[in-house]
Amino acid sequence: MRNKTRIRLSPATTKLNEAKAWLKDVGAILDGIIAKRSDWAASKGFSRTMADRLRKEGKGPRIVQLGDRAIGVTRKADREWTEARERS
Numbered sequence: 001m002r003n004k005t006r007i008r009l010s011p012a013t014t015k016l017n018e019a020k021a022w023l024k025d026v027g028a029i030l031d032g033i034i035a036k037r038s039d040w041a042a043s044k045g046f047s048r049t050m051a052d053r054l055r056k057e058g059k060g061p062r063i064v065q066l067g068d069r070a071i072g073v074t075r076k077a078d079r080e081w082t083e084a085r086e087r088s
Helices: 016-030 037-044 048-056 075-084
Strands: 034-036 071-074
Touching: 034 037, 034 075, 037 048, 037 071, 071 075
Parallel strands: none
Antiparallel strands: 034 071
């Protein structure tokens, strides 16, 4: 039986050291990846309504306008928003 807790760290590797090296090489490129609003909300454990409320109150991350109605959050904006909320 396969170990179900094994997580694939990147498309190229399952070894932590290799994944860290890969991430260091492509980290800046990955900052530009955009998650749609509903995907970002789900990744944080929020409903889409809560994500919209945070955005309207000016408490959410910076957004990117993807189309007439679609918005998203870059990986960099998400990371900065999360770090700003961390407690010491």
